[in-house]
Amino acid sequence: MRGRRAVGVPELVAGARDGDARSVARLISLVEDGGPAVREVAAALAPHAGRAHVVGLTGPPGVGKSTTTTALVRAHRRAGRRVGVLAVDPSSPFSGGALLGDRVRMGDHAGDPGVYIRSMATRGHLGGLAWGTPQALRVLDAAGCDVVLVETVGVGQSELEIASLADTTLVLLAPGMGDGVQAAKAGILEVADVLVVNQADRDGADRTVRDLRAMTALGGRGDGAWRPPICATVAVREADNGIDVVLEATAAHRRWLDASGEGHRRRTGRAAREIEAIALTGLRERMAAVRGSAALHALAQRVAAGATDPFSAADALLAQV
């Protein structure tokens, strides 16, 4: 691995744009590591990103997110689209950093150059989503993916985070396990652009769809607002699984994003949160470095001796940490 690091970031970005899967994987590793190279990668990617449709999938564990992701990949590939998958769900068979495992799981796409699959470690600062996820999205975007699917677990804050990363957020539910009322309580309906009731061949599916329809009708929405469509799927089936309806709903949402200006607003808001997070992390690291540092002690000696004043010492300290 160390030897391969000799390949520079510009070469990796050029390779990724040419469709080289190893370059894509190396770039994602670099941004996931969070080392100093992340800055160089981000700078090199900036001009080449912003084209892909980022689609988030969230929902409670067991609802069939991985199966749905697989079905979506298959459908997109049939339509000739290049697809990226970022799995940031620790319960997902995609996750754990095992790219080999990913390929096994996504068996029929193992040798397909039009699909990039990647798990992200969830050790990041943004709760369930890894710190490097926005950068990894940019890698896949710059590599020419038409669609990037981001799969995360719908627990705690992560559904809000995925909504802050994605252009379009799919919220998956299943009959009986997460009925509409519970979903509403958990706040995940608010982030849904498209609602998917998976395992729709199970008992209670109709009721779940009915509940969701009633709830989405309740929300006071203005003219031209997006009302989340509700799709029933059986993602595990090879055919007649309802996935095409999800694709249509997702495409319709993207058209609405473009036409309404909401897409631009979301992307700008996402960039602002990312910049803010990076700036605040830098400042927090400096605050931690200030406390109890050897530099502070040396400067305190000088202030106590009257050799300098505390404001100049604070400036000197901040210049050092």
Place this chain on the structure above:
Amino acid sequence: MRGRRAVGVPELVAGARDGDARSVARLISLVEDGGPAVREVAAALAPHAGRAHVVGLTGPPGVGKSTTTTALVRAHRRAGRRVGVLAVDPSSPFSGGALLGDRVRMGDHAGDPGVYIRSMATRGHLGGLAWGTPQALRVLDAAGCDVVLVETVGVGQSELEIASLADTTLVLLAPGMGDGVQAAKAGILEVADVLVVNQADRDGADRTVRDLRAMTALGGRGDGAWRPPICATVAVREADNGIDVVLEATAAHRRWLDASGEGHRRRTGRAAREIEAIALTGLRERMAAVRGSAALHALAQRVAAGATDPFSAADALLAQV
């Protein structure tokens, strides 16, 4: 007032060192305001401070801190020492920013050029103690005060703060109102270098002294450690008030500070906390400025458009705030 501002900081520092009370008052106002001039004042004072013995007085309201301060000032003046008083106790008659009120209260020192009396606003960042207090101490120190008495209310965190500012901390108690056990619970015994039982002519004074003696004897202290002496006073009396014993105990503590190296350690620790507080305040102000700023929104537009990357944008943001 505005016209008088034309006098520069160097002239004010020179005036203060020559014993000009108005220059002292102007410098304290500048550091209390917390404006940009505080940096210039701090830099100009640094070489001239570090000589005064800073003595903190704390204790519950009603224990007689102001009376004791007055008695201490009188005793120090009799010994020919120059004295500064900083009152940061909102319940003190010295406080409220009324220098005129102070002079009335300290009637017999109103025209005495060897006494500077000043109240500090308590709006500061350090809880009960004003942000500018360490700088105000330096003003009085540079002005040639042999002793600076800092009076604060013994509520909440302020007794810990005064201990962090003072070379020697006097903890005042009174019979019946704050018996030893309560004082121990409040943690104020731990910061005491000298314990003063004021209003010692009241019932229960002996018991309070006995309780305190038992408690200070309990603490496991090593060889050469300082054991806080317990002084009984009736500060309200003109004579035979026990104040000379407090002065002796305070002087003995200062000798111990010098001989043990503890004095140097305290001054260095105090400077370190001050530098740290200034540095952290600066960083916190920058964090607040980052959030929701117009600069952030403009940079987010550029990141969303692919014109820059979020790390460069974060750098640009931090350069602006």
